[in-house]
Each structure stands twice: as structure tokens, then as C-alpha cells.
Amino acid sequence: MELCVNWSKAIPRFIEDFNHFKNPPDYFITFPDISAGSSFTGGGYLFIGAVIHNWMEGNFIQPCPGCERDIHVLRAGCLLSGDGYWVGICPYCGLVKSQSKAMEVVLKGSIRGNWSNELGYKPIIQKESPYRFSIKEGLTRDGDKEETRMDVPGWLAFMQENYPDCLE
Numbered sequence: 001m002e003l004c005v006n007w008s009k010a011i012p013r014f015i016e017d018f019n020h021f022k023n024p025p026d027y028f029i030t031f032p033d034i035s036a037g038s039s040f041t042g043g044g045y046l047f048i049g050a051v052i053h054n055w056m057e058g059n060f061i062q063p064c065p066g067c068e069r070d071i072h073v074l075r076a077g078c079l080l081s082g083d084g085y086w087v088g089i090c091p092y093c094g095l096v097k098s099q100s101k102a103m104e105v106v107l108k109g110s111i112r113g114n115w116s117n118e119l120g121y122k123p124i125i126q127k128e129s130p131y132r133f134s135i136k137e138g139l140t141r142d143g144d145k146e147e148t149r150m151d152v153p154g155w156l157a158f159m160q161e162n163y164p165d166c167l168e
């Protein structure tokens with residue numbers, strides 16, 4: 001697995017900077033490396049704000065099978081049978097993949113549902129018909145729905161601007 005984000009560097013920085021990620025639009029940034037899901041809940045790319053929160057709460061954390069240190073999970077998937085896997089970063093062993101407790105990793109905490117099938121997700125923040133005013137008709141609404149999407153930065157542009165030292 002090739003990573004463009006150096007997660008060993010980025011994870012502690014993101015946790016330290018949680019205040020910047022806990023609200024939109026940065027909350028909704030999605031990364032190609034970070035996803036979760038199951039055969040019965042669906043899944044997708046996780047919102048980074050939810051991921052950092054769950055790292056901090058110890059939910060998206062697993063003990064390293066090699067050294068017992070805390071692994072920050074990046075990806076997890078499971079089936080109803082409980083079979084599955086997760087991939088995360090151990091500060092000592094690096095990138096680790098395991099099949100242990102995959103369902104717990106996906107379901108524990110508030111990761112579930114905080115995801116999108118689409119990388120670069122931009123939630124709809126307003127869906128209103130705009131009002132128009134004319135002397136003849138007064139204030140009227142036309143039938144067209146106006147759809148505004150939140151301007152969530154793309155992960156690469158965001159990293160280049162804010163954490164260029166965490167890219168490789």
C-alpha cells in the first residue's frame with residue numbers, strides 16, 4: 001500500500017489540531033487511505049473530524065499484534081460473520097494489517113455512518129427555491145431548486161496548504 005500522506009507524522013499533528021477539524025468544512029475532508037464499512041452497514045471514506053475524534057476517544061485504536069502499542073486505524077472492513085480486517089499505523093512497527101476484532105473496529109464509537117461513498121464529499125447545505133421580486137408579481141419563488149454544496153477542501157490541496165511536511 002502506497003501512502004501519499006505520511007500518517008505517522010500526520011496523526012499526532014491532526015490530534016493536536018483537533019479544534020481545526022471538529023467543525024465543517026474541514027470535518028468533512030475525506031482521504032483515499034481512510035475508510036470503513038461492513039456488509040450490513042455499508043461504508044465509505046470516513047470524515048476526518050469523526051476519525052480524529054474516535055482516535056482521541058480510543059475507539060478507532062487497536063493494540064499492535066507485534067508490540068502492543070496503540071495503533072491508529074485507517075481502514076477497516078467486516079462481514080456479518082465477523083470476518084474482516086483493519087489496517088493502521090503503529091508508531092513502532094509502521095503499517096500493520098490485522099484480522100482481529102474487525103467488526104468491533106467498525107462498529108465501536110461513532111465511526112459508523114460518518115462516511116461517504118464519494119471521495120471529496122461536499123454536503124448539501126442549502127436547498128431552497130430562490131425568491132425573486134418584480135413590480136408586476138411581487139415576491140415570488142421560481143420553481144428551480146438552488147443547490148449549494150459546502151466548499152470542503154480536497155485532501156491533497158488541504159495537506160499541501162496546511163501540512164506539506166506530512167506529504168511524501
Ligand SMILES: [Zn+2]
Nearest residue numbers: 064067090093
Ligand atoms: Zn507495533
